[in-house]
Structure formats: C-alpha cells, structure tokens
Amino acid sequence: MSASPLRIVIMPPFDKEFFGAERLSLDAGNLFELIEKLDAQGPGFAKIARARVHLAVDGVLETDWTRPLADVREVIVLPRVGGG
Amino acid sequence: MNAPEKIETFRHIGTRPVRPDGVDKVTGKALYGTDFKAPGMLWGAILRSPHPHARILSIDTRAAEKLAGVKAVATGKDLPTLESLVMHVGEGASDIVDISHNCLAFDKVLYEGHPVAAVAAITPELAREAAALISVEYEVLPHVLGLEEALADDAPLIREPAKGGTGETPSNVAMDVTMGRGEVEAALSGAAVVVEGRYTMEPVHQGYIEPHACVASWNGDGQAQIWCSSQGHFMVRSLTASVLAIPQSDIRVTPLEIGGGFGGKTTVYLEPVAMILSRKSGRPVRLGMSREDVFRATGPAPGAIIDVRLGADADGTLVAAEVTFKYHSGAFAANDAGAGVSSAIGHYRIANTRVSGIEVLCNRPAAKAYRAPGAPQVNFAVESAMDELAIRLGMDPLELRMKNAARPGDLQTSGLPWGEIGWMQCLEAAKAHPHWSAPLGPNQGRGIAGGYWGNYGGPSTVNLSVAEDGTFTVATGSPDIGGSRASMAIMAAEVLEVPYEQVRCVVADTSSIGLSFVTGGSRTTFATGMATVEAAREVKRLLCERAARTWQVPAQHVEWRDGHAVCTSGERQGSKMSAAQVAGSSLHSGGPVTATSALSAQGWLPGFGFHICDVEVDQETGHVSIVRYTAVQDVGRAIHADYVEGQIQGGVAQGIGWALNETYIYNKDGKLENPGFLDYRMPVASDMPMIDTVMVEVPNPVHPYGVKGVGEVPIVPPLAAVANAVRAATGKRMRSLPMSPDKVHAALHGEG
Amino acid sequence: MNRIHVNSTINGDVTEFLCDPGASLLDVLRDTLHLTGSKEGCGSGDCGACTVELDGEMVCSCLVLAAEAEGRTVATIEGVAEGSVLHPVQQKFLEHAALQCGFCTPGFIVAAKSLLDRNPNPTETEVRYWLAGNLCRCTGYDKIVRAVMDAAAELRQERTAA
Numbered sequence: 002m003s004a005s006p007l008r009i010v011i012m013p014p015f016d017k018e019f020f021g022a023e024r025l026s027l028d029a030g031n032l033f034e035l036i037e038k039l040d041a042q043g044p045g046f047a048k049i050a051r052a053r054v055h056l057a058v059d060g061v062l063e064t065d066w067t068r069p070l071a072d073v074r075e076v077i078v079l080p081r082v083g084g085g
Numbered sequence: 086m087n088a089p090e091k092i093e094t095f096r097h098i099g100t101r102p103v104r105p106d107g108v109d110k111v112t113g114k115a116l117y118g119t120d121f122k123a124p125g126m127l128w129g130a131i132l133r134s135p136h137p138h139a140r141i142l143s144i145d146t147r148a149a150e151k152l153a154g155v156k157a158v159a160t161g162k163d164l165p166t167l168e169s170l171v172m173h174v175g176e177g178a179s180d181i182v183d184i185s186h187n188c189l190a191f192d193k194v195l196y197e198g199h200p201v202a203a204v205a206a207i208t209p210e211l212a213r214e215a216a217a218l219i220s221v222e223y224e225v226l227p228h229v230l231g232l233e234e235a236l237a238d239d240a241p242l243i244r245e246p247a248k249g250g251t252g253e254t255p256s257n258v259a260m261d262v263t264m265g266r267g268e269v270e271a272a273l274s275g276a277a278v279v280v281e282g283r284y285t286m287e288p289v290h291q292g293y294i295e296p297h298a299c300v301a302s303w304n305g306d307g308q309a310q311i312w313c314s315s316q317g318h319f320m321v322r323s324l325t326a327s328v329l330a331i332p333q334s335d336i337r338v339t340p341l342e343i344g345g346g347f348g349g350k351t352t353v354y355l356e357p358v359a360m361i362l363s364r365k366s367g368r369p370v371r372l373g374m375s376r377e378d379v380f381r382a383t384g385p386a387p388g389a390i391i392d393v394r395l396g397a398d399a400d401g402t403l404v405a406a407e408v409t410f411k412y413h414s415g416a417f418a419a420n421d422a423g424a425g426v427s428s429a430i431g432h433y434r435i436a437n438t439r440v441s442g443i444e445v446l447c448n449r450p451a452a453k454a455y456r457a458p459g460a461p462q463v464n465f466a467v468e469s470a471m472d473e474l475a476i477r478l479g480m481d482p483l484e485l486r487m488k489n490a491a492r493p494g495d496l497q498t499s500g501l502p503w504g505e506i507g508w509m510q511c512l513e514a515a516k517a518h519p520h521w522s523a524p525l526g527p528n529q530g531r532g533i534a535g536g537y538w539g540n541y542g543g544p545s546t547v548n549l550s551v552a553e554d555g556t557f558t559v560a561t562g563s564p565d566i567g568g569s570r571a572s573m574a575i576m577a578a579e580v581l582e583v584p585y586e587q588v589r590c591v592v593a594d595t596s597s598i599g600l601s602f603v604t605g606g607s608r609t610t611f612a613t614g615m616a617t618v619e620a621a622r623e624v625k626r627l628l629c630e631r632a633a634r635t636w637q638v639p640a641q642h643v644e645w646r647d648g649h650a651v652c653t654s655g656e657r658q659g660s661k662m663s664a665a666q667v668a669g670s671s672l673h674s675g676g677p678v679t680a681t682s683a684l685s686a687q688g689w690l691p692g693f694g695f696h697i698c699d700v701e702v703d704q705e706t707g708h709v710s711i712v713r714y715t716a717v718q719d720v721g722r723a724i725h726a727d728y729v730e731g732q733i734q735g736g737v738a739q740g741i742g743w744a745l746n747e748t749y750i751y752n753k754d755g756k757l758e759n760p761g762f763l764d765y766r767m768p769v770a771s772d773m774p775m776i777d778t779v780m781v782e783v784p785n786p787v788h789p790y791g792v793k794g795v796g797e798v799p800i801v802p803p804l805a806a807v808a809n810a811v812r813a814a815t816g817k818r819m820r821s822l823p824m825s826p827d828k829v830h831a832a833l834h835g836e837g
Numbered sequence: 838m839n840r841i842h843v844n845s846t847i848n849g850d851v852t853e854f855l856c857d858p859g860a861s862l863l864d865v866l867r868d869t870l871h872l873t874g875s876k877e878g879c880g881s882g883d884c885g886a887c888t889v890e891l892d893g894e895m896v897c898s899c900l901v902l903a904a905e906a907e908g909r910t911v912a913t914i915e916g917v918a919e920g921s922v923l924h925p926v927q928q929k930f931l932e933h934a935a936l937q938c939g940f941c942t943p944g945f946i947v948a949a950k951s952l953l954d955r956n957p958n959p960t961e962t963e964v965r966y967w968l969a970g971n972l973c974r975c976t977g978y979d980k981i982v983r984a985v986m987d988a989a990a991e992l993r994q995e996r997t998a999a
Binding site for chain 3: 293
Binding site: 010012013014057060061062063064065077079080081082 | 260261262263264420423424427499500501502504539542543685687
C-alpha cells in the first residue's frame, strides 16, 4: 500500500463516461485492486477496462496490472489506442 | 549522427539474409488463404444486400435448399442470440455482437454488400446459383453516407440508440474523444499568425491483393478446425469462438500464408459463417470473397472532415493548436478516433491544445484498421497547416518543424511524457540529405511532412527448441506478413552466436503455441522478437548447464561463446562443447532442450518519420507525378535492414496512392461505384520512382536489440508531403483528397 | 452440364482436363490441376497475380477461358525454376527482398521473366511499364524493379559466358 493515496488522473472519455471527475484519490496495492476500486466509483468501468483502457504509472504505460503500487505517486487512466 | 555511447557490434542484427520462407514464395509452393482445400470440402457462397439500409422482413431459403447438391443454408438466425454472446466477449475493443451482425445481418442490413445468407454446395457454381435463389423481402430505409448528413437532426439512425453516444438523444455518434491542455482560444487570439482550414477525404481501402478466404470444419463433438490467412490466428480463434459461443480450445486455427493485411485482416468476416455451414452439412466448407466483396464489405479506413487551427508567435513558436475531426465509422462502432486524437499534434511542443474527434455511424462497411489507423487523416490536415504557417511566417518549413519539434520528456497530447524518441534526429538527417537541397525542374515542387505512430507491444509466445544435431527451431504465434520469420531467426542466431541458417522459424497453429496478438500495431519484431530473445537466452543457459553437469563443474564456470559452451575456469578450463555436442547427448543429460517465453511486452516506443517529396504537375491535365521521394525514419534498430526499408517503401506507396488516386465513390443510391482495381486506382510500378530510405537508429533501451515498430509510421506523412509539394509546384493548396487530375486541373484553371 | 475435354501442354507436361464452358484457365489451374501458385486477386485482369504465358505470350489467366488452352502451351510459376534450381529472376527476388507478403510474387516473376526473354537489357522505365499490369501493395515496387534489373544483368553475363 502506498504511503499516501494515489493521485488518479482520468482522461476523456472515461472522466465523463464513468466518474464525473478528472481527478480521484485512492489507495490500491496494485492495478487490479485500483480497477476494482474505480469500478466501485464508476460502475461498469472494470468490465470495459481490459478492452478500452491503458494505465500509466508515473508517466509510463504499464500493462502488468499485478505491479505493486508502493512508492507510486500517480496513475493515469487513458484510452487504449488500436494498431493496424 | 546519433553516435551511441558504446558501439555495439553484431553478428546478424542489421544484415540482409534471404528469408527462410522465400523459396516457397518465389516458386508458387506457399499456401495462402485462398489456396487451401480440405478433402470432401464444400464450396460456400454468400448472398449480400443490394441496399445500403433496409429492414429484413423475411428470408425464404426453400428454393436454395431444394437445389440438388446444396448441403447447407445459413442466415443470421443461425448465429447465437445477443444474450448468449454477452457471456463470451472477445479480446479487443470490438463489440462481439457487432462482429456477429457484420458476419450475417440480423434484422437490418446496414450497407450495400452486408451478408444476409450463405449456402454450401458441392461446386462453387452451384453454391452461387443457390445463393441467387434465396429470396429476401426488404423494407428499404433511408440511408446516409456523408459525415455531416449523418450528424443532422433528421438523419436516419444506423442504430437505435447509437452506442456510446454522448448526447442524450440518439445520434450516429459512436465515439467521442477529446484531449488537450491550456487555453486554446486565448492563445490563438494572442498569436501573431493563425492559419485555419478544413480538410476532407472519402474512405480508402487497405488494398491487400489476397481476398479473404477460409476453410472450416466443425465436427459433431464440438471440435473444429479453421484454415485461413489473417493477421492473427489467435484473434480468429477468440472472435469465432465468441461469436459462436463455444470454447476457444475446441477450435484449432492453422495459419496459412497471408497475402497482405495492413490492418484489414484483424477481424473475422467469413470464419463463423463457414463454421455454421460446416456444422449443418457435416463437411468442411470453404468461403471466399471476390474482389468486389472485399471492396464492398471489408473495412475501409475512414474518410474524414478535419478542421485545424494553428497559432504561432512571429518567431515561429507554436502557441496553440485546435484539431476537430469527424471520421466515418461505417455500420458499426470503429476505433480510429482515439488514435487520431493522439496522433494529430504530439510531434510538436505546444502549450495550448485541444484535439477532439468523433466516429460517425453511416451506411458504409464497418471501418477497420489501416496501417497507423486514424493517423494519416489528421496528419494530412496538421502538416498541410504547418506548411501554410511557414509560408505565412516567411520561414523555411523544415526550420519551423525543427524549432517546435517534441523531444524526449516533452508531453504528448495524452499528457504522458515522450520517451526516447528520434524525431529531432530524423529532422536533422533530412536537412543533411542531398535531396533537401537538390535543384527542381520546371513545374516541379518540393513538399515535406513529418509524423509518428505510437506502436504497440503486448502478448507473444515463442518456443525455441534444439534438435539432436544442435540446430534450432523458433515457433511463434505471429503470422509472417513481411519477413518476420527472418527477423526472428536473426535475433535468435544473434543470441546463440550461431550461423543464421542454423535457426529456422515457423508460425505455429493455435493448438501448438501459446497466445499471441495479431501481427499489427507494428508489434511483431518488438514483442515477438522480445520473446524470441528471451527464449534463446534460456536455451543458451540450459545448454551451458548441461555442459557444466557433463564436465562436473559449477554452472558459473561455463559460458556460451561463439556457439559453444566453454569452461572458463578450474581443471576443465578451455573445454568446449558445440550446440550439436550438448544436444546430441541431451537425452542422457536431462532430456530435450527447449524453452518457451510467454510475455506481454512493455516499453514500446513510437516511431517518427519525415518525408521529402518532389512532384511534377502537368499544367494541361492536372496529373501529378512523383519524381523523387525520400523517407527518413527512426527505426530504433533495423533487425533485417531490407525488410525495414521495404516497410518504409510500401507505406510511402500506399500514402501516395491515398494522396493522388484512391477513394471510395458511392452513388446517390448508396452503392459503391468503383469496387475493382481498375476504378479503385492503386499505384502501379510506372507511377512510382525509387523510394530513398534513411534509417535513423535511436535504439529503444527496453528492447534487447533496440527495436521500435516500423511498419505503420511511413503511411502517415505522405498525404501532406505530396499536398505540400503540389502547393509548391502550383501555388494551390489542395485540401481535399485525392488530388486526382480533375481536382488539380480545376484548382489550376479555376473551375473548382 | 456439358463439360469440355481439353488437351494442352502445361509446364512441358501433356495435360488433359475437363472444364465447364465458362471456367477460366485460372480456375482450372488452381482448382482442377492444383497449381495454386497462380493467384486470383481480382478475377478481372487488373492485378496480374494470375499471370501465365500462353504460347509464350503473357496473359492474365483469369481472362482466358480454360477451353482456349486446347492445343496450346501454358507456362505457370510452377515451371519457372528448373527442378530445384531457381531462375535468376526468382533468385534476385530473394536476394533483394523484393517480396513481403509474397502473394503477388508469382505473377511478377512470370511477367518479369517474360520481359527478360524479349528484352535482355531493359531500362528502369521499361521495367516499370512492363510490370504496370501487376499490383503489389507491400513493397512500393522499389526492390522489385531492382531485382528485375539485377536479374537482367546476371542473365546477360550468363549469355556472354556461354
């Protein structure tokens, strides 16, 4: 668990679609737990997260959601972009 | 130009060996998606909608079923219902219900060419005859093709209500993405120079030469096999299983050679339908598309309306950018707007930005990824506007770009900082290139443009096994579209320090290797390459360990050098065993030597490209010829230099086609008027000059060999590079693609 | 339906087949004779992936009726190499990485060989116009043109040596 709550930055469209806010403050041990907690605040978020969401931990995209969040300051929730 | 701190020398990386699958492909032996036949196979045919928008009132299949030799008929009613599908949502952002309804229409047809029914018969002729006997009663509905028309209050709704729409009233908006920061309006009103413009284009097609085809065989016990070409056979497995609501492990997908994809073969169109026909008939069933089917019913890249405003200080410093665009989504929700937003202006440092894009549903085939999906359209608008800005400022357009270029640590549009990007190095390389200062002839002009693509990593599995004679086989789950077997063999041979020919690479089927994502997103050399290197390192460790046990020395006394296990200290110092010697006795030292690496690759980095284009414009006809073209790109590090150059050259050619000729043309009845290669005019050899490539290497520090994605970047800059060259040659700014002779002629002679 | 009995020589072998009156030569090559090296990219003569030689003339086999092959010789991609020895055009395609997906490659090789049989020393422009009936979507044609020019040079050298 991080020492102080994580700063969560919610990028469009998820701010309006699920949370009605651009910033949240939450505690989570890893990104799976974070998504659970985000789902509690924005029901349905967890269901779309795998297909539509990328998470950036302190400015770097992180696809391993088991990664511990101790010493992490910020997680950005941003749309996942498709490739060709 | 970008001297690395430590010079690395490689045995194989960056060389140009012959690809292992090459002989099969130059002799006609290679089996592509269209080439496979199964014993006892039936031939399928699909009946497609003649209307762009209609309700299906009834389908009468009796006449087709009565025809001798017809073994099965299927309609949308044969696919599992929506409720059962929600339980089995597949990988990726596509809604599995949309994919199902795109394979076979359920209650409405949404575009001309939408599949309505399918038959399987003992000959292709009979199958086509039977399909024509199916009688469909339609209630024709008003249709809409244009972006602004589809957004009008009284527009026909493609879906009721539109999914994911932002408005409370139903609309055709399928996705709405906005990013940015700062105060755009204030910054624009304070800017010394502001340029603005609207840029437009119709959809274009990926244009792979191999039409879609598959063979499916689904047994009564539930187990099935599918043989097809695609950009990812695991994608075929998961989407087909999800559409049919069956377990993934019941389907074995064998990848056949793929005749081009460019993003267009990252979904299923035929496979679930062939499965249904096979289940009904008890026989393997082949389904294939004609070229017309491909144009009418597979994913074009979206057309667009893009509004741009750029503001700069008098010294050329960009102070604000606003980009607002609309993309054709087609019949179902597509994804290009997201990438369009993140690919529009992130290559420049701009304090005040607002980038916003929407996907608009309309009665066209569902848009699908096309090489850097969503990026070329917005880049055309932004890089044209940059050209205009340079003219207004009286500044050299290359200097304007260098002055504002984003560097590592600068913020992307998403707010994340850029990593080790090589954009500035590309600009410097272009400035130093002889093309930049070469003289031009009469009626010629030079245009430049830069752009980027984010690239991707993600899941890949590789198995590397050692044969008893010390030769190696790399098995991947990534279809080889442009030489990836060769790059994997190069990377494995590099790690193992053995000759390239001692490593062979194959693409394994879905039951023989672990999950791997599509060959797309410019991810294969990066992600599957990372797994290959990891597996090779583990095999090397195992071979050293076997040698150590053979010699009865501690494992740390054995190192892998020059393709041999070598004892580095103690009594056995200097002892050597080759891979063949270790492998030859492996059955007596613990069993076969093999390693699997399954990973989700992270740390991918975007690629940046900068293009210089010279055109010559025929004043009488408006025809534009490309007379010289140079593409500079940060490739991270080239693994197989020929195939890196080839990706760049191919992307440029597609971009030139997009700029000059290619476009979807619908008539007022919503029917495609140019569904063939004669009228959908892709570049041919006589349209093109040689394409000079400059590979700038700013290695990705996360990848063992510095790989960044290569394939998608080169289609991003050509649209604007060509348009800016036409502007330089004629003084006319072309804001609507394609710049076909009629449009250029009208611009030159005031008829437009 | 009445099927037509056809005798022709395909890649040097006397070959008999039955075909529907409307069947194309490409259909018979691919589906009856299992020579799937010739590809169907369009079925309308626009892509050149089905290019073969009919009595030594380059044709799109999708535009030739199979019945027209009666008494004539057909040369397909499968007959370009001599046994396991590649023709210089094939070898140069490999060395120059002139293929990516490889689907258009058989058509290009048959067309390029046909050019070099007629014109041993083509200019770049002549190569580009001769191959303008063959579509490639992967390569941008650069490496294909280089491979054909290089094959021409090698064939000229072979002829001089011989």
